[in-house]
Amino acid sequence: MNGKIAYFSMEIALKSGMPTYSGGLGVLAGDTIRSASDLKIPLVAVSLLYRKGYFYQRLDSSGWQTEEPVEWVVEDFLVEMAERVTVTIEGRMVYLRAWKYDMKGINDFTVPVYFLDTDLEENSQWDRNLTDFLYGGDDHYRICQEVILGIGGVKMLRSLGYHDIERFHMNEGHPSLLTLELLDEEANKAGRTSIITEDVEAVRKSCVFTTHTPVSAGHDRFAMDLVTRVLGNREVLDMKDVFCCGGLLNMTYLALNLSHYVNGVAKKHGEVSRHMFTNYIIDSITNGVHAETWTSQPIQDLFDCYIPGWREDNASLRYALNIPKDELSVAHAKAKRLLIQYVNHQTNAGMDEDIFTIGFARRAAAYKRGDLLFQDLERLREISSQVGLFQVIYSGKAHPKDVGGKELIKRIHQLKSMLKGDIRIAYIPNYNMELGKMITSGVDLWLNTPQPPLEASGTSGMKAALNGVPSLSILDGWWLEGYIKDVTGWSIDSNDQDMDGVSDRSKDALSLYNKLSEIIPLFYRKQKHYVDIMKNCIAINGSFFNTQRMLQQYIVKAYFL
Known part of the structure; x- marks a missing residue:
């Protein structure tokens, strides 16, 4: 054999x-x-x-x-x-x-x-x-x-x-x-x-x-x-x-x-x-991550046109820098449309394809801090009303015996209701490979908020990068290697490196809010610059953070x- x-x-x-x-x-x-x-x-x-x-x-x-x-x-x-x-x-x-x-x-x-x-x-x-x-x-x-x-x-x-x-x-x-x-x-x-x-x-x-x-x-x-x-x-x-x-x-x-x-x-x-x-x-x-598996069809079609042979040699994705900006924007818009239509069909969330969309999808566990975004609801409302509209898509299962993880999902649902009318939020059940591909390719920003140093690696952000989706993440796991400020994405400046997971959440949340206040205007008012970052995600991170390498x-x- x-x-x-x-x-x-x-x-x-x-x-x-x-x-x-x-x-x-x-x-x-x-x-x-x-x-x-x-x-x-x-x-x-x-x-x-x-x-x-x-x-x-x-x-x-x-x-x-x-x-x-x-x-x-x-x-x-x-x-x-x-x-x-x-x-x-x-x-x-x-x-x-x-x-x-x-x-x-x-x-x-x-x-x-x-x-x-x-x-x-x-x-x-x-x-x-x-x-x-x-x-x-x-x-x-x-x-x-x-x-x-x-x-x-x-x-x-x-x-x-x-x-x-x-x-x-x-x-x-x-x-x-x-x-x-x-x-x-x-x-x-x-x-x-x-x-x-x-x-x-x-x-x-x-x-x-x-x-x-x-x-x-x-x-x-x-x-x-x-x-x-x-x-x-x-x-x-x-x-x-x-x-x-x-x-x-x-x-x-x-x-x-x-x-x-x-x-x-x-x-x-x-x-x-x-x-x-x-x-x-x-x-x-x-x-x-396996490049072909996690890249949306519109992005694959774009790669086939401008980077022939990328499936055989993932390192050649560095040539994504040569992809015309408008074509990358159109390809991403197709993937986003598919996601938003699915989310609205599943949840009746009323999400809009033109609104800045944040994705957070992974196993629901306390150390991953899926609710960090909601530390200060008034600040969130202020960002949405004064900086720019945004919507958030969540997904993920808690282990059946992880009561803390289940409580986390329940808390996100409660906060979703509290923000109704200000910020559209959806939680999609039964996270799996198909849904994971749809979310990582269809959102405009990938959010990751683990308690450092408990994020061993993380791969969801790598899938997002292959699709030209930048990350906003705690500097832990793979993001310490993939992060280049304002080039491949942005960092949440965590104040703590405690193995016991004890940190000042409010400081981490403040950094998160400050970065969102910088990123959202880029998306709405400097679209060409935002697409440059999307290209960098593919060329720098997609070409390296793959299972071929x-x-x-x-x-x-x-x-x-």
Whole structure:
């Protein structure tokens, strides 16, 4: 089998109709796979199936989120493989099958993606449900899922004929139990039943680990009694320097201890990660997005005319500086019209295509501070009435167990009502790939307000940049690298760098309002200058912050050393 790199991710976003992802981690995984197929990288990917998806988001009249299962027909998207493997969970055999999706690149090179599934008659009902929900259930449910992904994923790849894998890439810590299966393989090859130092070193040479967040919720930890209950009394559990941290199984530390290359997802995030994990060498490779996937059709048509070959070579997007201003304006207007029509149809918000439109769409979490814009409602009204009219489009799901995230969505709905008649605001439910593309390409300004330094990278602003949409963002994550004052966008001058997320919100909001008061007049009164900034977004940021460049760095730094 042609799969030298095995890419493991808890979630992968391939199509909006396949609810196998929740947000940025899955979208990044999907974009990585797309670019691997474009670049003809011999990669194979593994994830879980999620028959009931992440969830279908409902917002009631108050803005409170409730969740429902997502029903989808697996056979409409995937092909069932004949192979079956088993993993041992709590002493019993759990059977797995795989469903295949072929990701075809621009030159018809194919990267196979395998989704693991336990819904088989051989399994108990509880085991059959283990691949139903993404990020569902309790710690017991989660660690069982991670056994299936990591240990079961390696076993399935071997059963499918992938015997010559050179690198196992763990996209976040969820798949890191794959290292246990690799350790067992090393011992078995030598005819041993025990793990020795040489096995650990061999596994470490074959593994790559990307950490994606400084937020503690992104680092799975399990009590050792639960681990022993699920995995059994494995010898490796006694290797405390490899397996255990503070009396817990920490999936991040397991991946750190058994990887030869570790990276954060932006330069700043690499620095933050080195402070978090002081005994480890952690590099950085800044995330990117798949250019063709996230560029609107009107902008793609423009690129085809003025930058032929841009799909094969994203770096050539630097020639966007040669695109005539009026043609870029017309292309963006087409994308904006599509978005505004959709928003009005979905929400009856009465939005106007000619009004300056701000977009904010991402997972609803407290540290992302989606309500920072509303810190001072009177100042907002003043900007709208005296500086220039603007409207705001929101979207994003809160994790089902994240009460703070749900409260954030509800608060935005309340503030939307309070501003009715002054500023038009819409919150679109069920944020997915299709809606994300529509918003990032159709707004006039992309807003991002995370609490630094908790934004590891962020990719939504990269998608906006590809479409010529400037960002107004906190200087954190990728924006520290992509920001050039008044050239690619604008910064919100945050006053704080507290890992605990404690800051003076009012100062951040004041900077946000001051910048909006500068940006809105540019849009209305200096349109040619604004379009220059739009061109810069494509030429400077779109040409660099893409998964083609990102994967080329992985090849040089991590995959083929």
